[in-house]
Structures are given as C-alpha cells and as structure tokens.
Amino acid sequence: MVGKLLGPEIREMISQRDFTSLRSVFTDWSIPDLAEVLSDLEVEEQVIFFRVLPHTTAAETFEYLDVETQTDLLHAMGQEQVVGILNEMSADDRTALLEELPANVVSQLLRLLTPEERTVAQTLLNYPEESVGRLMTPDFIAVPEDWTVSEVLDYIRKHGHASETLNVIYVVDAMGNLVNDVRISEFLIKPIHSVVGNLQGHQITPLKVTDLQNHAVMQFKKYDRSALPVVDSEDKLVGIVTVDDILDVVEEQNTEDIQKLGGMQALDDPYLDVSLLAMVRKRAVWLMVLFLGQTVTASIMGYYEKEISTAVVLALFVPLIISSGGNSGSQATTLVIRAMALGEVTLDDWWQVMKREIQAGICLGALLGALGLLRITVWSAFSSEYGEHWFLVGLTITFALLGVVIWGTLCGAMLPFLLKKMGLDPATSSAPFVATLVDVTGLVIYFSVAILLLRGTLL
C-alpha cells in the first residue's frame, strides 16, 4: 500500500537528485516496503536509489526484490555496486538468484565475490536442484555444550549480526556435530548461569543437505519451527533453513501442481511476466498431446458409424455421456493427487483408495443415471424427439452413465498411483488427461451398451 502511494514522490527525489530526502525514506521505512516501492521504479531509478543506500541496507533491500528485478539491476549497476551487494547478500537468497541465471553470468558473478563468499556460493550451488542444500544458509549461531547462557548472550552480542536468524541456537560438540537445537524462547527463560549442554532442547531430526525440499516442508509442518538445522553426510551441522523460504517453496510447489492439474506444463514465472511465446509453448505441448489422444474418438465414432446413421438419436447424447465420465474422473484425480502431495495418501494406500472410489463411482453413477433417465422420460412426455423406443434409449443412457462414471472415477483415482509407481509426477495425470482417456473408453462403453439394449428395436 505504502508503495503505490509514494512511488511518484521517490521518483521526484531521484530525478531532482535530492539525496537527503531519499536517505530519510530508507531510515523511516521497513525494508520490505522499500523493496515494494523500488520494484515499481524504472531500472535506472533503482540504480540511483541503490547508490544512496548504505551497503548492508542495499543488500537487504536487494534480497526482497524478485529474481527478474534483481537480474535487471545486476546488468544496470556498476561493477563496484554489484560487488558490494553480492558479497553482503545472505547466502540462501544469493543461491536463489544465481540458480536462475545462465552459467556464464554465474561464473562472472562468482569472480566478483571475496574468496570466502565464493567458496560458500559454490558449495551451495553444487547441491542438486530442489535439494535442501539450495535453500539453506550457512549463517547460524552454534555454541559448544559447556558454555553458560550468559556466555552465549555475550557471544551473540558480538557475532549475532552475521546470523540469518537468532530464533534458534544450535549446540554442537567438539567435532561440529549437532547435539541440540534450542529455541531462543527456551534459552532466554533460563537462569544466566545454566550450562547450555544441560538445557532441555527438543532433539529434532535434522534435515540433510541432499533431502528434497518437499521433505523439508513436511518437517516444518510437523515441528512448527521457524528454522531447522541441516547436516551433511557426516552429520556435521552445515546450515539452517528458515521458514520464510519454506513458505515460498510451498507456494511454488502448489502453483506447479495446480498448473499441471489444469493440463499444461508449469510456468516458471508469474503469469503476467511470462512472454506470450513461452506461455503458448507450455500450453501447446499438452494441448497437442490431448488432441492427438482425442483423435482416437473420431476413429471410434467412425467404427460405430453404421449404428449412428441407423439411430441418430444415439449421437445426441455423446457429449453428455463422455463429459460425465470426464468430470467424475477429474474429481477423483484431483482428490488423489492433492492427498498424495500432502502425504495423506501413499502408494501403499492404493487398495483402500480403489475400494472407496469404486463405491463413490457407483453412488455417483447411479445418481447421474437416474437423472438421465428422468430427463429423457420428462422430455418424451412432451416431445417425440427420441421416438417410440424412448424408454429403451433412456435405459441405454442410464446404464452407459453408470458404467462411464464408475470407469472415469476409477481411472482418475488410479492413474496417479500408476504414474507415481513408475517414478513419474502424479500431477501429470491432469484433469484434461483423465478426461481424454475416459472419453475414448467412454464411447466404447456407450455404444456397447446401446448395441446390447437396442438390437432388434432401433439397431
């Protein structure tokens, strides 16, 4: 809110080179607010503003900008400015920026870092994408077991600036192995001469650098912590992950899942920031795959062409039948994929889910079948559109709906299990994908029922 209001004022100060007023802005405002306003300015204005900011404030503000704005700024800033910001940035935010840049830019930027920071940055970038290593920061406070609370407080007062968070203090042994994880709240309420090693922490299973970020999300949900420790393969404490980064991971993962469920590849950037070309490409791939799948329906319809021309009334209900199968499949697949993403359902539950979905499919199919019969009965009372055999047509629709809905529900529920079992992302089993699959088989069900029930009368 602040942002929208004061953008023009800042613009004014910048164009008038009124550095004194500019300085007052960054002392009065919180950094996230500052970042919000900055992101609405032109890149040249941003560069000027950043020149006025003190080193640490500049780096902190820079961290709150989105990666696109950051990239533009890096291009527009002088080398000295870039050096200042990159070296001051917190290591996890720097990784998030670097991993989005092309390799040659990354190596240029790494050369601008101090040897110390360069080692940190390279180590973090060496962890696999989507791993906890890419999320963590090595800036935490670790203290030996034999210190007292008062010694730790003194230590924090001297060295705390460098830590990403002081919400948790880590206790390590002489080898650097994690011994305890003490929340600052448990720590501050203890007498100042208590020995740290005796404090009752909660021995939390630490994250591993190679863990998937998704695992980290689950752990944060379980432990309700603002930070969790990360250890390497030798159980040495190497970093921490903070919950603000987890919040971003959660939203990103959800966005990906939702976009996949909608039947497309996940966009990597906000909707309005993606170029038209990139967006069309992400959508066209799946749309074409689905289209090619759907052309099978034309062949199936062609196979039953004789029946259709004999009883045109059958063609009238094709959209109704196949979409009912598609909709029930879409519901089932959505439920199962989400339950899997939340860890509520695992591969081992397939049998339980199958039983449930068959039951649900029977209920829903019977319901829609009854509705279909009702529709045709009522319609036939006023019109002769469905001919003298309208009741048989009605029964055909009813049984076809029952079959198609059960089948759609079952396919939708089981496909995510099959994909996961094959090591693929269950979210690929999108609603449109299931609908296409069910359309094809649904037609076969429909015409088979029709041939069975209408032979000798309409067919």
Next chain:
Amino acid sequence: MVGKLLGPEIREMISQRDFTSLRSVFTDWSIPDLAEVLSDLEVEEQVIFFRVLPHTTAAETFEYLDVETQTDLLHAMGQEQVVGILNEMSADDRTALLEELPANVVSQLLRLLTPEERTVAQTLLNYPEESVGRLMTPDFIAVPEDWTVSEVLDYIRKHGHASETLNVIYVVDAMGNLVNDVRISEFLIKPIHSVVGNLQGHQITPLKVTDLQNHAVMQFKKYDRSALPVVDSEDKLVGIVTVDDILDVVEEQNTEDIQKLGGMQALDDPYLDVSLLAMVRKRAVWLMVLFLGQTVTASIMGYYEKEISTAVVLALFVPLIISSGGNSGSQATTLVIRAMALGEVTLDDWWQVMKREIQAGICLGALLGALGLLRITVWSAFSSEYGEHWFLVGLTITFALLGVVIWGTLCGAMLPFLLKKMGLDPATSSAPFVATLVDVTGLVIYFSVAILLLRGTLL
C-alpha cells in the same frame, strides 16, 4: 519415522502399566515425534499415556494432534484431565479446535476453563471465521519504550514461559498501542544498556483482527517474519500470529482451491478421514450441476439432428471438437485463478489478460486446426471414410477448432474475473465448469461452421 518404529513398544508399556518407561519416552522425545506416535494408538491408550504426562507437556503434545484425534480424546478423557489440558493449551490452537466442534460442546468446554482463559477463548471465537482473530494468540511479550535491553531480558526470564514465541519483542506505549516490532536478533546484538525505544525496529504495518487470513498470508510473504503483531480497531496490540499457523492456512487454502478447480466442493478433512457419504455429497452437487448443464448439449445436438443424419461424418468429430475447447478453457481458467490467488493478477488487469488470452487462443487454435486438417488429409489418403468431400470436412474441422479454442480460452480466462467481480470465489470457475460451458457453445460454433461450408455439398 520414529513413530512407526516405536508405536508397538509404547503400546506394550501402556498395556503393562509400565509408567517408568513411559516417562522416559516423553523426556527423550521431541513433542512432535511424541504426537506422531500417539496418533497411531487407540484412544484408550492415548488417555492412559496422557495421564502419565506432566500438565504442560500434556497440553503441548495435545496441540500437535489433529482436530479429529483431539475431539476423540476430549470425549474419552475424564473431566479433570480435560480441564488441565484446555487451560494449558495455547490460545490459537484451542480456537482451532473449538471452531470445529458443535456449539453445545463448545459451551460445555468453555465452562471448564478458568475465568481468565474463558474470556480469552470467547474473545477469539467471537472474531469472524477466516479472520486473523481466529489465528492469533494473546500470549506475546510487550515491553514499554523506556526499558533497557537488560531489563527486558530479566522480564523475559520471569514471564517468557507464557509467550507463544520470543522471536519478536513488541514495544508499546503507555496506552498499549504498538510502537515498534523488534526481532529478537536485532535485540540480542545490542549493548545491554540500550533503551528499547531507541532500537531501530522495522515499523511493520500490523495485521488487524478482522483482516482476512489470506491478507495475513500475503503480509508474511512480504515481510519474511516468523510472527506479525495484530491490533484491534483502536490500534491496541491484542495478539500475534505465528508463521507455523500461516503455513497451515496456506496449505488449507491451496487444498480448497485445488479441489474446487477439480470440480467439487472442498472437503474439510484429509481424503481418507472423510466418510464416503460426506465425500459423495461434496462431489455429487457439482457433478449434478454440470450434468444438467451438459443436457443442453443433447438439445443442441437434437436441433442439428437433420444435419447429422444427412452427414453422419459430422457426428464423428463432435468429441474431438468440444474437448479441445474444454481443454484450452481449462488451461486458461487454471492460470488465471492461480494468478489471482497469488495476487499476481487483480480485477484491474482484466483487459491485459483478455488481450493475452485472445492472442494465445489464436495461436493454439491455429495449431490444433492445422493438426486436425493434417489428420483428415492423411487419413483420407488411405481411406474413403470421410467421403469425396473430405477436404471440405477437413476445412470445417479446422475452422471449428480455431473458433472453439479461441472461445474456450477466452471463457476460461474471463469467467474468474466475472465471478470475482460478482463477489464470488473465482475458483468456482473450475476446469469442468468451463469445459461444460464451452461444450455447449462449442457445438453451436461447430455446426454453424459446418452449415456455412458444407451447404450445397454434404448438407
């Protein structure tokens, strides 16, 4: 993990009434781990275990259980045990439990609280559902401006136990109005004689008790904090919201959105915990609405019955045409709904989104149209299924696809705006809903193109 392994052991201890070993479990284990194991036990075993736990540990462990387990436990526990736990629970978790219970149970439980806790609980429950008030806890540390760091540390050591988090210290004036919000990290690194009022905090716009929880999520994403202050209508500091609750809100909202996108009402509980009846009901409503919408397709098909019986070949492509419209609509609606949920797109952006989606629709429609023409041309080289006028049929399919995809994309993109403008939840514009809408209109587009192109030849 710990849970799955040690459940049987705990069961053994309980059945043998081996309270000494049980006690060692809760001193060695972290509370979230304890809660994980407990939730796999029978309710009678849980009650016994809770009897062994000290008061505060019992309440803390209880907080980590899900609402269903909590409810079962409340029913199974003796009144004294319930009194102990409810009074010790942190206020925000208690609200989350109470808001799920029927009114008569809530009033019974409220009577068990101490007068002090009862006031707190009632106040929180009086805030509207989905409001920040329902999420917050009144247990925070607030200090006057003129205290020194050292005075605050002494105060925390005495009164910190009661606070939900010590990650942020709130500075208030004599009226109880929020003056500053100082992270513990900024606080601990200052000399101990610094006066609190002089510390540079980040003046963060506080949440209001009546704000929507969704707004709180946005603020947490913006400010990267582990807790945010909440003020009442008179700007008095009345509580704080912690990020662990926000993580739960985010996941819950995403689950709701995903389930709505899948074409059903949101389930309120995990998939496997919902009864079959409740689940069928949540799914049947939308399935029936969509079905009734789809019956319109039968009427439209009936309207074109003469054309279909003259040129049966037209019927063959009905599923292909309408599903292409549905799929492109489903992509567009998914993208827009998600962008809205993340705040990337607001109502004011409708024109920009419309321009984009028309362009995307043209590209995607042209692509599918070309694919369709190719399919028919290739097929006709080997088969006479589509008759002598196969090229005209091919052109009909091509133009129909172009029209249907553009129309589907546009409907899918604009419907969420329309719903939001009308004050409804944009996520109601689910993929199946858009597909049904586009199926109906898509048929009209298809047959209109056919009549236009095939009159005099096939029709």
